[in-house]
Amino acid sequence: MAPRKRPETQKTPEVVLRPKSKRNRSPRELEPEAKKLCLKGPGSSRRSDSGCLWAGLASLRVPAPCSSIIRALHHYKLGRTSWPSLQQIGAGGSITGLKFNPLNANQFFTSSMEGTTRLQDFKGNTLRVFASSGTCNIWFCSLDVSVRSRVVVTGDNVGHVILLNLDGKELWNLRMHKKKVTHVALNPCCDWFLATASVDQTVKIWDLRQVRGKSSFLYSLPHRHPVNAALFSPDGARLLTTDQKSEIRVYSASQWDCPPSLISHPHRHFQHLTPIKATWHPRYNLIVVGRYPDPNFKSCTPHELRTIDVFDGSSGKMMYQLYDPESSGIMSLNEFNLMGDTLASVMGECVSGWSSPPYSPRFCAG
Numbered sequence: 001m002a003p004r005k006r007p008e009t010q011k012t013p014e015v016v017l018r019p020k021s022k023r024n025r026s027p028r029e030l031e032p033e034a035k036k037l038c039l040k041g042p043g044s045s046r047r048s049d050s051g052c053l054w055a056g057l058a059s060l061r062v063p064a065p066c067s068s069i070i071r072a073l074h075h076y077k078l079g080r081t082s083w084p085s086l087q088q089i090g091a092g093g094s095i096t097g098l099k100f101n102p103l104n105a106n107q108f109f110t111s112s113m114e115g116t117t118r119l120q121d122f123k124g125n126t127l128r129v130f131a132s133s134g135t136c137n138i139w140f141c142s143l144d145v146s147v148r149s150r151v152v153v154t155g156d157n158v159g160h161v162i163l164l165n166l167d168g169k170e171l172w173n174l175r176m177h178k179k180k181v182t183h184v185a186l187n188p189c190c191d192w193f194l195a196t197a198s199v200d201q202t203v204k205i206w207d208l209r210q211v212r213g214k215s216s217f218l219y220s221l222p223h224r225h226p227v228n229a230a231l232f233s234p235d236g237a238r239l240l241t242t243d244q245k246s247e248i249r250v251y252s253a254s255q256w257d258c259p260p261s262l263i264s265h266p267h268r269h270f271q272h273l274t275p276i277k278a279t280w281h282p283r284y285n286l287i288v289v290g291r292y293p294d295p296n297f298k299s300c301t302p303h304e305l306r307t308i309d310v311f312d313g314s315s316g317k318m319m320y321q322l323y324d325p326e327s328s329g330i331m332s333l334n335e336f337n338l339m340g341d342t343l344a345s346v347m348g349e350c351v352s353g354w355s356s357p358p359y360s361p362r363f364c365a366g
Helices: 027-035 051-058 067-071
Strands: 014-017 095-100 107-112 116-121 126-132 140-146 151-156 160-165 170-175 181-186 193-198 202-207 219-222 227-232 238-243 247-252 261-264 286-290 308-312 318-323 333-336 342-347 350-355
Touching: 107 140, 116 140, 126 151, 126 160, 151 181, 160 181, 193 227, 202 227, 202 238, 247 286, 286 333
Parallel strands: 014 318, 095 140, 140 181, 181 227
Antiparallel strands: 095 107, 107 116, 116 126, 140 151, 151 160, 160 170, 181 193, 193 202, 202 219, 227 238, 238 247, 247 261, 286 308, 308 318, 333 342, 342 350
16 A cells, blocks of 8 residues: 655745854855755554554654754854774775663674674774674674663674674574665664564564564565665654655554555665665654755755755654755764754764754764
8 A cells, every 4th residue: 555645835944054154155145045945745464462562652642843942953063073983994894883882881882894793892892793794795784782671683784684682692593684684673662673674675573572584574564665774763653764765654553554654855875875864853753864855856946955854753744954054965864862952963974963052062073
């Protein structure tokens, strides 16, 4: 069944601009371009006894969208400085996933094109290797960690997903997709539920307590294009997916079989671009994603800016667009801190910080 699209709206979202520096145009000078921004509105499963749990999650009350959080975001000039580097793994060794260790703030888990998923510290020491392919032809593309369940899950470029405990013992290693597993995510409220996304154009939902093989998924959600990411909302009741073309989908945990809410949005993918992934605000029902203007996209306008777009997670309506004249590249990854008052945006080797006063920037651009 095709996803339903929400009706289009003619209202132009507010564009929040970074304060002027000596070598930049002012927001007034940028206004003609900003006004050209337009938006297009949003437009067989395996069942188990988990259905009642999903219904319970879906009934949870989600805070109403708080536009003031985004309205208050102001962009500070953070300057450019060298990042302190960790152990470097050379060409072709990109870090594909990173999670801080919830049990130790000085440690973090990584998956990489080096062919490992490991635990490291900030001195560059490898504390534990959880998975190693042993070949340059297989690498790991994603990971997630649950302290409560004491597990690490990681996916590779040929469709395998590996589940391990925090001691490094492998619990199972199964081929769950036909192609690369681009994203794995554990439900923050019920961390025995796992979502996996793949370039095979599917997202699958699994119950880690019932995994017996590649056909033991609870639900399979087909997409029109390869999928970059699948993330549960902070309350665990919804699932946000980003494809490699122009669709952002929001699924309800109690209605996997129903068509998802669909947000049309340009974020096409090519080989040398960090995959664009939409993400949730940690406290409010907001979705944040970087825009990559596409001349073939229906609502594209001339001189469209590469903004960071903020959507209402319920209606799919665009609320605001953030734009930095000094960093006009594609903001592929965007992540809020736990309080939701600071946003980090990644473009290539640069990190931009958006913070709401009176808070000061807590990081610097590289």
